[in-house]
Amino acid sequence: MNILITGGAGFIGSHLADAILERGDEVYVIDDLTTGSTENIAHLRKHPRFHFIHDTMLNESVLNELVNKCDHIYHLAAVVGVKLVVDSPVRTLETNLRCSELVFKLAHQMGKKVFLASTSEVYGRHYENKPLKETDERIYGPTTVGRWSYAGAKAIDEFLALAYYRERGLQVVVGRFFNTVGPRQTGQWGMVIPRFVKSSLSNEPIMVYGTGEQSRSFTYVGDAVWAMMNLMDCETAVGEVFNVGNGEEVTINTLASRIKELTGSRSEIRHVSYESVYGQGFEDMEFRTPDITKINQYVGYRPTVNLEGILKRVIFFYEERGAHAVVSDNSQSPLRVVSK
Numbered sequence: 001m002n003i004l005i006t007g008g009a010g011f012i013g014s015h016l017a018d019a020i021l022e023r024g025d026e027v028y029v030i031d032d033l034t035t036g037s038t039e040n041i042a043h044l045r046k047h048p049r050f051h052f053i054h055d056t057m058l059n060e061s062v063l064n065e066l067v068n069k070c071d072h073i074y075h076l077a078a079v080v081g082v083k084l085v086v087d088s089p090v091r092t093l094e095t096n097l098r099c100s101e102l103v104f105k106l107a108h109q110m111g112k113k114v115f116l117a118s119t120s121e122v123y124g125r126h127y128e129n130k131p132l133k134e135t136d137e138r139i140y141g142p143t144t145v146g147r148w149s150y151a152g153a154k155a156i157d158e159f160l161a162l163a164y165y166r167e168r169g170l171q172v173v174v175g176r177f178f179n180t181v182g183p184r185q186t187g188q189w190g191m192v193i194p195r196f197v198k199s200s201l202s203n204e205p206i207m208v209y210g211t212g213e214q215s216r217s218f219t220y221v222g223d224a225v226w227a228m229m230n231l232m233d234c235e236t237a238v239g240e241v242f243n244v245g246n247g248e249e250v251t252i253n254t255l256a257s258r259i260k261e262l263t264g265s266r267s268e269i270r271h272v273s274y275e276s277v278y279g280q281g282f283e284d285m286e287f288r289t290p291d292i293t294k295i296n297q298y299v300g301y302r303p304t305v306n307l308e309g310i311l312k313r314v315i316f317f318y319e320e321r322g323a324h325a326v327v328s329d330n331s332q333s334p335l336r337v338v339s340k
């Protein structure tokens, strides 16, 4: 098959490209390299079945040609990362709404199947610590608090995907990723594990936001990739929404201590207020754990890498490349660009 990955030079998308090429398919990636990097796909440069288009997917004529050429579309391109969302609200909303609208429209016109990368953020801030089910309520703060714009836009993407499915027959599957982590993820936009690992390896203070008693659960990127590919191959998954995550919970304080231990770091663990990082009025959620019963029932999904395994892989990645490595790269791509 020909597979299109929007945002395929990003963290998750580049791992997906590896797995799809490994399966034997042809991969087309479109990425504007705003948060993605040519480094993430540099190893694929000479692969005969890999094609990279350095462009925004909002360029409709280019996207039209790609959708036409491909059988399946994994739509991952988005503005991602709490810091980026808070700092660039217009770009976040415009990108995250318009890109999905365009993909669904073109895929519907040409009869192509789509995977939509959504997020656990759509649940908002639940106050009770219980695993979240796909049908649970969404509880958001007010529109004056910018961080909820990402959740709001992704929720609209989901509504639109499901509307296209019900009203126009678009073949679409929605996956809600819960804190997906692994090698190649940059801590630049607020992602906690790479941030802590980089600080620990360079013996700089590990900055914990808030009390650190908020808990999260982390999914290994390889498990998320497995989930996406199997959901796309599952006929009954069409028109459905799935949590893609790992139920193993950890507080951010414990996470910081564990990373410090595993790296043998001399770093001090320091607490700072959310406001000092994200500005006044920032809101966060205390808990966020997935119920993964549904995805297990549909495709037999089970996480294969636990937190310890994830941390070791991320530490190894940053040890190899140097803790200060810059992962983001907005330079002109030296990679192959297919004719437009």
Ligand SMILES: NC(=O)c1ccc[n+]([C@@H]2O[C@H](COP(=O)([O-])OP(=O)(O)OC[C@H]3O[C@@H](n4cnc5c(N)ncnc54)[C@H](O)[C@@H]3O)[C@@H](O)[C@H]2O)c1
Pocket: 006, 007, 008, 009, 010, 011, 012, 013, 030, 031, 032, 033, 034, 035, 036, 037, 055, 056, 057, 058, 075, 076, 077, 078, 079, 080, 095, 099, 117, 118, 119, 120, 176, 177, 178, 179, 180, 181
């Ligand atoms: N990593 C996580 O924990 C997580 C959690 C929930 C949801 N997600 C979703 O998964 C997807 C991938 O996230 P990621 O963690 O790999 O982030 P990422 O930032 O590494 O990937 C997003 C990619 O999209 C590209 N992009 C942005 N705007 C574009 C545009 N207009 N045209 C073309 N490319 C564009 C970026 O350059 C980047 O390569 C996103 O949709 C995100 O919302 C990720």
